[in-house]
Amino acid sequence: MRDTSFDQLDDLYQEVILDHYRNPRNRGEIPSPHVSARGFNPYCGDEVILALNLDDGRRVDAVAFSGQGCSISQASASILTELVKGKSLAETRRLSQLLRSLIHGDELTDEELDLMGEMEALRGVRRFPIRVKCALLAWATLDDGIEEYEGGQ
Amino acid sequence: MTLDVEKIRRDFPILSKLVYGKPLVYLDNAATSQKPRQVIQALVDYYEGYNANVHRGVHALSMESTERYEEARRKVAGFIGAPSPENLIFVRNTTEGINLAASSWGAANIGPGDEILVTEMEHHSNLVPWQRLAKAKGARMRFIPVTEEGTLDLSDLDTLLNHRTKLVAMTHMSNVLGAINPVKDIGAKAHAVGARILIDAAQSVPHMPVNVQDLDCDFLAFSSHKMLGPTGIGGLYVRSETLEKMEPFLTGGEMVLEVTYDYATWNDLPMRFEAGTPNIAGSIGLGAAVDYLESLGMEQVHRRERELTAYALDTLKELSEEFNFYGPTDLNARGAIVSFNSPDIHPHDLGTMLDQGGIAIRAGHHCAMPLIRDRLGVAATARASFYIYNTKDEVDLLKAALKDALRYFSKTLAPK
Numbered sequence: 001m002r003d004t005s006f007d008q009l010d011d012l013y014q015e016v017i018l019d020h021y022r023n024p025r026n027r028g029e030i031p032s033p034h035v036s037a038r039g040f041n042p043y044c045g046d047e048v049i050l051a052l053n054l055d056d057g058r059r060v061d062a063v064a065f066s067g068q069g070c071s072i073s074q075a076s077a078s079i080l081t082e083l084v085k086g087k088s089l090a091e092t093r094r095l096s097q098l099l100r101s102l103i104h105g106d107e108l109t110d111e112e113l114d115l116m117g118e119m120e121a122l123r124g125v126r127r128f129p130i131r132v133k134c135a136l137l138a139w140a141t142l143d144d145g146i147e148e149y150e151g152g153q
Numbered sequence: 154m155t156l157d158v159e160k161i162r163r164d165f166p167i168l169s170k171l172v173y174g175k176p177l178v179y180l181d182n183a184a185t186s187q188k189p190r191q192v193i194q195a196l197v198d199y200y201e202g203y204n205a206n207v208h209r210g211v212h213a214l215s216m217e218s219t220e221r222y223e224e225a226r227r228k229v230a231g232f233i234g235a236p237s238p239e240n241l242i243f244v245r246n247t248t249e250g251i252n253l254a255a256s257s258w259g260a261a262n263i264g265p266g267d268e269i270l271v272t273e274m275e276h277h278s279n280l281v282p283w284q285r286l287a288k289a290k291g292a293r294m295r296f297i298p299v300t301e302e303g304t305l306d307l308s309d310l311d312t313l314l315n316h317r318t319k320l321v322a323m324t325h326m327s328n329v330l331g332a333i334n335p336v337k338d339i340g341a342k343a344h345a346v347g348a349r350i351l352i353d354a355a356q357s358v359p360h361m362p363v364n365v366q367d368l369d370c371d372f373l374a375f376s377s378h379k380m381l382g383p384t385g386i387g388g389l390y391v392r393s394e395t396l397e398k399m400e401p402f403l404t405g406g407e408m409v410l411e412v413t414y415d416y417a418t419w420n421d422l423p424m425r426f427e428a429g430t431p432n433i434a435g436s437i438g439l440g441a442a443v444d445y446l447e448s449l450g451m452e453q454v455h456r457r458e459r460e461l462t463a464y465a466l467d468t469l470k471e472l473s474e475e476f477n478f479y480g481p482t483d484l485n486a487r488g489a490i491v492s493f494n495s496p497d498i499h500p501h502d503l504g505t506m507l508d509q510g511g512i513a514i515r516a517g518h519h520c521a522m523p524l525i526r527d528r529l530g531v532a533a534t535a536r537a538s539f540y541i542y543n544t545k546d547e548v549d550l551l552k553a554a555l556k557d558a559l560r561y562f563s564k565t566l567a568p569k
Contacts, residue, residue, distance in 0.1 A: 006561045008509055044501050044517045045532040068532045070501035
């Protein structure tokens with residue numbers, strides 16, 4: 001018998017990821033939110049629904065997510081909700097780009113890593129190309145929601 | 154006589170591959186099968202020895218490729234019990250076969266108020282073409298429901314089938330549940346109300362004896378790549394009297410007899426439905442796959458897989474507290490597919506973990522979203538599917554890996 005070694009997986013399933021998966025933050029809904037979007041990965045059925053409210057200065061005031069899917073997609077959504085609180089729409093867009101850079105393997109500055117906070121735990125996804133879509137689903141959904149919101153302004 | 158699995162395994166070069174340093178355990182056969190060297194060699198022989206276009210050259214190579222291409226058609230038609238090679242149209246895959254039937258036959262024969270009856274366990278390929286046709290024509294889709302156990306609920310069949318039913322389109326074997334459906338009985342009832350029957354045989358033709366005359370079906374579609382053959386080729390069987398009346402699907406070269414600037418006349422069957430240069434190598438490769446399966450005997454293949462499925466269900470039963478298993482328990486009504494799900498590990502995570510052990514399974518909705526979401530009530534399942542080269546040892550490895558994965562996830566996910 002072989003042993004199924006999961007050493008390689010500790011990079012993917014970091015403590016932070018599994019904690020967010022098991023204890024998701026800001027899970028729920030917001031009635032008539034300013035920004036809302038649903039993301040769906042047709043390949044695996046992962047789903048993330050995001051809702052944001054903005055304050056007078058157009059900063060994220062309240063945020064919630066719902067949906068279902070694997071640990072990576074749901075943890076990524078949970079981390080997102082914590083990160084974007086208090087941010088302007090431009091700042092959230094930057095975070096989304098930073099995640100893509102991280103997964104792409106780009107060199108990031110200390111300041112950028114600082115901004116990313118717990119999102120850095122998604123770095124391990126890079127070695128599992130098929131799971132990159134899972135990690136990006138919530139952020140791509142947010143980008144879509146913001147684009148639609150700004151288009152309607 | 155039983156199959157010599159060790160000998161069979163030696164015919165499949167990929168089975169000696171290491172994945173992350175571990176021998177490959179390939180349990181994703183419902184998605185696509187592996188290929189024996191006899192099939193691979195047939196492709197090499199074609200490209201190295203007689204590559205030429207078919208049906209139009211007077212030179213030696215073209216005559217040889219034409220002869221081999223039509224020989225493949227005879228083999229494949231014979232394999233599914235078609236009365237004549239003319240009943241077999243080469244298509245890209247099951248999906249294209251069904252689309253051909255929907256476009257050529259469906260568009261001409263289904264109208265406003267007509268009904269198309271399908272089952273709730275269809276693959277998207279046998280659902281979406283009919284949805285689109287029904288919308289375009291003002292026809293109505295109706296569904297044979299699926300029971301809790303994962304078989305068809307036929308209690309209302311006599312109401313579902315009525316004089317408005319023009320077509321029953323159903324899968325022979327579910328790619329999610331493994332359920333083998335009584336297509337012959339349903340087909341007889343469909344014919345009794347004047348409807349035609351189309352069988353999606355993508356999962357049955359590779360794994361059990363299938364005879365279109367015995368099933369008495371009007372259309373039957375299948376794919377080469379799930380039955381040891383190359384990708385990009387498959388077959389659509391159409392009953393003669395239906396085929397003769399059907400308008401072409403695609404038009405252009407090869408499917409015409411005479412062309413002027415103003416009009417064209419159609420070629421004989423089945424070329425009328427094969428516009429453009431066909432997948433010559435693929436067809437010949439499929440013919441080689443049919444030779445391989447026939448050398449084993451489809452009865453033997455089916456028996457061997459039933460034995461392996463029985464072993465798998467029995468072995469995995471030990472995990473029935475952690476996993477839900479889907480599909481019929483009656484081994485006579487199911488093929489070598491086992492779908493399962495755990496509330497503790499998402500199938501996607503499970504797939505990644507098993508992959509680390511060199512075990513290839515499928516995780517997702519298996520192109521049957523309505524069945525998975527609305528009937529099984531989950532977003533995705535994990536699926537192990539077997540073929541002639543799989544072994545009981547591999548089933549044991551699957552069970553051990555599932556246990557390891559559960560342990561890993563429960564350790565790392567222990568509530569704080």
